Amino acid sequence: xxxxxxxxxxxxxxxxxxxxxxxxxxxxxxxxxxxxxxxxxxxxxxxxxxxxxxxxxxxxxxxxxxxxxxxxxxxxxxxxxxxxxxxxxxxxxxxxxxxxxxxxxxxxxxxxxxxxxxxxxxxxxxxxxxxxxxxxxxxxxxxxxxxxxxxxxxxxxxxxxxxxxxxxxxxxxxxxxxxxxxxxxxxxxxxxxxxxxxxxxxxxxxxxxxxxxxxxxxxxxxxxxxxxxxxxxxxxxxxxxxxxxxxxxxxxxxxxxxxxxxxxxxxxxxxxxxxxxxxxxxxxx
Amino acid sequence: xxxxxxxxxxxxxxxxxxxxxxxxxxxxxxxxxxxxxxxxxxxxxxxxxxxxxxxxxxxxxxxxxxxxxxxxxxxxxxxxxxxxxxxxxxxxxxxxxxxxxxxxxxxxxxxxxxxxxxxxxxxxxxxxxxxxxxxxxxxxxxxxxxxxxxxxxxxxxxxxxxxxxxxxxxxxxxxxxxxxxxxxxxxxxxxxxxxxxxxxxxxxxxxxxxxxxxxxxxxxxxxxxxxxxxxxxxxxxxxxxxxxxxxxxxxxxxxxxxxxxxxxxxxxxxxxxxxxxxxxxxxxxxxxxxxxxxxxxxxxxxxxxxxxxxxxxxxxxxxxxxxxxxxxxxxxxxxxxxxxxxxxxxxxxx
Numbered sequence: 001x002x003x004x005x006x007x008x009x010x011x012x013x014x015x016x017x018x019x020x021x022x023x024x025x026x027x028x029x030x031x032x033x034x035x036x037x038x039x040x041x042x043x044x045x046x047x048x049x050x051x052x053x054x055x056x057x058x059x060x061x062x063x064x065x066x067x068x069x070x071x072x073x074x075x076x077x078x079x080x081x082x083x084x085x086x087x088x089x090x091x092x093x094x095x096x097x098x099x100x101x102x103x104x105x106x107x108x109x110x111x112x113x114x115x116x117x118x119x120x121x122x123x124x125x126x127x128x129x130x131x132x133x134x135x136x137x138x139x140x141x142x143x144x145x146x147x148x149x150x151x152x153x154x155x156x157x158x159x160x161x162x163x164x165x166x167x168x169x170x171x172x173x174x175x176x177x178x179x180x181x182x183x184x185x186x187x188x189x190x191x192x193x194x195x196x197x198x199x200x201x202x203x204x205x206x207x208x209x210x211x212x213x214x215x216x217x218x219x220x221x222x223x224x225x226x227x228x229x230x231x232x233x234x235x236x237x238x239x240x241x242x243x244x245x246x247x248x249x250x251x252x253x254x255x256x257x258x259x260x261x262x263x264x265x266x267x268x269x270x271x272x273x274x275x276x277x278x279x280x281x282x283x284x285x
Numbered sequence: 286x287x288x289x290x291x292x293x294x295x296x297x298x299x300x301x302x303x304x305x306x307x308x309x310x311x312x313x314x315x316x317x318x319x320x321x322x323x324x325x326x327x328x329x330x331x332x333x334x335x336x337x338x339x340x341x342x343x344x345x346x347x348x349x350x351x352x353x354x355x356x357x358x359x360x361x362x363x364x365x366x367x368x369x370x371x372x373x374x375x376x377x378x379x380x381x382x383x384x385x386x387x388x389x390x391x392x393x394x395x396x397x398x399x400x401x402x403x404x405x406x407x408x409x410x411x412x413x414x415x416x417x418x419x420x421x422x423x424x425x426x427x428x429x430x431x432x433x434x435x436x437x438x439x440x441x442x443x444x445x446x447x448x449x450x451x452x453x454x455x456x457x458x459x460x461x462x463x464x465x466x467x468x469x470x471x472x473x474x475x476x477x478x479x480x481x482x483x484x485x486x487x488x489x490x491x492x493x494x495x496x497x498x499x500x501x502x503x504x505x506x507x508x509x510x511x512x513x514x515x516x517x518x519x520x521x522x523x524x525x526x527x528x529x530x531x532x533x534x535x536x537x538x539x540x541x542x543x544x545x546x547x548x549x550x551x552x553x554x555x556x557x558x559x560x561x562x563x564x565x566x567x568x569x570x571x572x573x574x575x576x577x578x579x580x581x582x583x584x585x586x587x588x589x590x591x592x593x594x595x596x597x598x599x600x601x602x603x604x605x606x607x608x609x610x611x612x613x614x615x616x617x618x619x620x621x622x623x624x625x626x627x628x629x630x631x632x633x634x635x
Contacts, residue, residue: 078615080613081613089532089540139613168521174555174611183476184604207499209472211500229460235462
C-alpha cells in the first residue's frame with residue numbers, strides 16, 4: 001500500500017493550513033527516533049514517513065483532514081468555562097484557564113463544525129489535547145452535546161473525535177454530569193437511524209471513554225493510541241504487577257472487541273466516506 | 286454512642302465520645318450510690334454534650350463529611366433493602382460472563398405505606414460494600430467490574446419490561462481499576478448504562494447513600510430524581526486520587542475535598558441534586574434506622590411525584606434535566622449559564 005498517494009483531492013493539505021512548520025526544520029520522531037523534515041511530516045498528516053508513528057494533532061487539523069476542500073463552518077466558539085467551584089490546587093483553575101487560553105488560542109478543549117465529508121454533510125466535534133489535557137468540563141460537554149443535537153435536528157451523520165485525559169477535575173461533579181448529558185443526547189440521536197462514528201485517538205481515557213467515545217455505531221481508532229478507563233499507573237498499583245505489552249492500545253481494544261477498526265490517519269477520510277456511502281446513500285456515491 | 290463503636294471512632298468524634306463516657310459514668314454512680322445525687326451535674330453535662338455534638342456536626346469540613354460517608358457502620362444497600370422492602374428477590378449475573386457481588390439488586394415490595402405513600406413493587410439495586418475482611422474482599426469494597434454494570438442494566442431493562450420503577454443506591458469508591466476490568470470493557474459498560482438509563486421508559490430514582498466516586502457511581506446514577514444523603518459525597522474523582530494527580534502527593538486529600546465541592550449542599554448549589562436527605566445528628570452510623578426511614582420517605586415522595594407508569598414525557602424530561610447541568614459563559618450575549626440557579630428542596634429527617 002502506498003501511504004503517500006492520496007486517493008481523494010480533499011485530503012491534500014495546502015500550505016496555508018499546515019501545522020506551523022517553518023521550512024528547513026527537522027524533528028526527531030518519538031516513535032523511531034529518526035530525524036524527519038517537519039514539512040514532510042506535515043504533508044504526511046503528521047504521520048512519521050519512516051515508522052508510521054501518529055503525532056498528536058489538534059481539532060482544526062482533523063477538520064482539515066476530513067472536510068472536503070477544507071470547507072467547514074465552526075460553532076459554539078463563544079462558550080467559555082467559568083470557575084463555578086472556585087477550584088484551587090497548586091494553581092487556581094482561573095489561572096489555568098487563562099494560561100491555557102493564551103497558550104492554545106482556544107476557548108476550551110473541543111471544537112464543533114459542520115461540513116461535507118465525501119459529499120455527506122456531517123456534524124463533527126473534535127477534542128484538543130493541548131487545552132488542559134483535553135479534559136471534559138462543562139464547555140466540552142456542552143459543545144459535544146450541541147454537535148449531537150445539531151446532527152439530530154438537521155438529520156446529519158455524526159463524528160466525535162476523542163482525545164482526552166478524562167473528565168476535568170477542576171469542575172468536580174459538573175464535569176462528571178457531562179458524561180450523562182452527552183450520553184442522553186446520543187440515546188436521542190440513535191432513534192434517527194443515522195451513523196455515529198466515534199474516532200478514538202491518543203489518548204482517550206477516563207470519563208470520555210466511559211461515555212460518548214464508547215457509544216459509537218462505529219469505533220475507529222488511530223494506531224497505537226492509549227485507550228482505557230483507568231490510567232495504566234493506577235492499574236499497575238492495583239494489580240501490583242507490570243502490565244502486558246500493548247495493554248490499553250487501539251490494537252488491544254480491537255482484539256478484545258471494543259474497537260471495530262484501527263485505521264491509519266491517511267486512510268481515515270476514505271473509510272469514513274465509505275461508511276456514509278454504505279449507509280446514507282445506500283452504496284450509491 | 287455505644288462502646289462497640291469505639292474502634293471506628295473518627296478523630297473529630299473523640300472529644301464528644303469522651304464526654305459521653307463521662308456522662309455514662311455519672312449516671313451509673315447516680316443510680317448505684319444511694320448517698321449521692323448528681324442530677325444537677327448530669328443535667329449540666331447533658332447540655333454540654335448536646336452543645337458539643339451540635340457544634341461538631343453543624344460545622345463539618347468537607348473532608349469530615351467524606352469520612353462519615355465512609356464510616357464502616359453506615360447503612361449499606363442491603364440494609365436499605367431489608368428495612369424499606371419485603372419479598373426481595375435477588376437477581377444475579379449479567380447473563381454473559383458472571384455475577385458481580387459489588388452490585389446487588391432485584392425486585393422487592395417497597396413499603397411505601399409506611400412513608401406516606403403506598404406499597405409497590407420496585408427494582409432496587411446498588412453498590413454493596415462488605416462489613417468484615419472477607420465480605421469486603423468478596424464485594425471488592427463496592428468497586429464493580431464491567432459485569433456488575435451489565436447486570437445492573439439487565440435488571441433495569443427487566444424492570445422496564447414489567448413497568449416497575451427503579452431505585453438505585455450509590456455507594457462506591459469507584460469502578461474497579463483492574464487489568465481484567467479493562468479487558469472486559471469497563472468504560473463501555475459504564476457508557477452503555479448512561480445511554481440506556483437515559484431512555485429507560487420507567488421512573489428512576491437515584492440515592493447517593495455514601496460514596497459517589499466518578500463514573501463508577503454515575504454508571505447506575507442517571508435518573509429522574511437525584512437524592513443525596515446529607516453526609517454523602519459525589520464527585521468526578523476521590524479526594525485522594527485528586528491529591529495524587531494535582532498535588533503529586535497523597536497528603537492533600539483534605540485540600541482536594543475542599544476544592545472539589547463534593548458534598549450534598551455543594552451539589553445542590555450547583556444544581557445537580559434535587560433533594561438532600563438529612564441524617565440524624567452525628568451521622569447515619571449513629572442511628573441507621575432513622576436514616577433508612579428518612580430515605581424511605583424521600584423515595585416514597587419521589588415515586589408519588591413521578592407516578593407508577595411510564596410516561597411519554599418522562600424520557601424527554603430526564604434528558605432536559607441533564608442538559609441543564611453545567612456552568613459556562615456565553616460571552617456572546619453576556620449571560621452566564623449555570624445550573625446553580627435551579628430551585629432545590631431539602632427533606633428533613635424528623
